[in-house]
Amino acid sequence: MKTAFITGASSGIGEACARKFAENGYRLILTARRADKLHEAAEELKHKFGTEVLELVFDVRNREEALKAVETLPAEWREIDVQVNNAGLALGLEKEHEGDFADWETMIDTNIKGLLTMTRAIVPMMVKQGKGHIINIGSVAGDAAYANGAVYCATKAAVKVLGDGLRIDLADTPLRVTTIKPGLVETNFSVVRFHGDKQRADNVYKGIKPLSGADVADCVWFAASAPEHVQVAEILVLATHQASGSVVFRS
Ligand code: NDP
Numbered sequence: 723m724k725t726a727f728i729t730g731a732s733s734g735i736g737e738a739c740a741r742k743f744a745e746n747g748y749r750l751i752l753t754a755r756r757a758d759k760l761h762e763a764a765e766e767l768k769h770k771f772g773t774e775v776l777e778l779v780f781d782v783r784n785r786e787e788a789l790k791a792v793e794t795l796p797a798e799w800r801e802i803d804v805q806v807n808n809a810g811l812a813l814g815l816e817k818e819h820e821g822d823f824a825d826w827e828t829m830i831d832t833n834i835k836g837l838l839t840m841t842r843a844i845v846p847m848m849v850k851q852g853k854g855h856i857i858n859i860g861s862v863a864g865d866a867a868y869a870n871g872a873v874y875c876a877t878k879a880a881v882k883v884l885g886d887g888l889r890i891d892l893a894d895t896p897l898r899v900t901t902i903k904p905g906l907v908e909t910n911f912s913v914v915r916f917h918g919d920k921q922r923a924d925n926v927y928k929g930i931k932p933l934s935g936a937d938v939a940d941c942v943w944f945a946a947s948a949p950e951h952v953q954v955a956e957i958l959v960l961a962t963h964q965a966s967g968s969v970v971f972r973s
């Protein structure tokens with residue numbers, strides 16, 4: 723049986739990816755900070771699909787804890803076939819010269835350094851076993867900056883470039899690296915971005931049918947289920963009425 727390791731599986735895109743892999747017979751290692759939400763998601767999959775789930779609660783920004791969680795995986799859970807580096811967030815929407823230092827640090831530490839930590843922890847095991855697929859959740863925001871979002875956009879540009887670098891460094895192995903770059907996806911993302919302001923978050927998706935977490939999970943699965951000689955390097959997936967990070971048609 724194949725194993726998928728998914729970070730940020732307590733909500734949104736990560737939770738939808740967990741469901742997609744469960745539906746397709748994978749067993750799952752799911753991670754997040756909120757133990758209760760993660761457990762709820764895991765229980766649903768166990769009951770619905772009979773999936774075996776290992777829950778790991780840690781903050782990807784805490785390098786020591788993150789490395790320990792992987793190092794202490796039980797022997798029977800160490801063969802990981804797919805790693806989905808999804809945990810991430812945006813905080814605030816402000817001009818670059820007026821932004822909040824704490825928000826910047828959280829975004830950089832989570833989206834860039836957290837993803838790197840998880841890559842550093844798991845990919846050497848994949849190289850050793852001679853198989854594996856790393857799927858990073860980037861964003862259309864990484865293709866070009868949009869107004870008031872420069873730091874978040876920069877972190878997602880970094881995700882794209884780190885994926886490209888890893889693909890180069892693994893070209894002499896059977897491992898594959900994919901970057902998925904979604905546009906607007908209605909999840910908890912905007913509630914987090916606006917520090918809990920639900921009304922402001924809802925406005926982000928007004929007048930447009932956004933993507934769902936399941937739409938993104940379909941793209942992740944497309945890449946993961948491709949024949950072994952096929953490496954889907956990138957997928958840019960947008961809502962039909964979104965054309966780029968800054969062009970959205972609302973009715
Ligand atoms: P959600 O807020 O719904 O989910 C984010 C997930 O990341 C949660 O499970 C959260 O779990 C986890 N997470 C956040 N910070 C940490 C941390 N420090 N350590 C461990 N886990 C963490 O948002 P989305 O599902 O939308 O976001 C998932 C990814 O998709 C992010 O990388 C985001 O940048 C990206 N993305 C989102 C888009 C969108 O429009 N929604 C579009 C393009 C990309 P917990 O809080 O329990 O730790």
Ligand code: 8X3
Pocket residue numbers: 860861862863871904905906907967
């Ligand atoms: C999230 C998509 O456009 O809100 O990465 O930045 S966007």
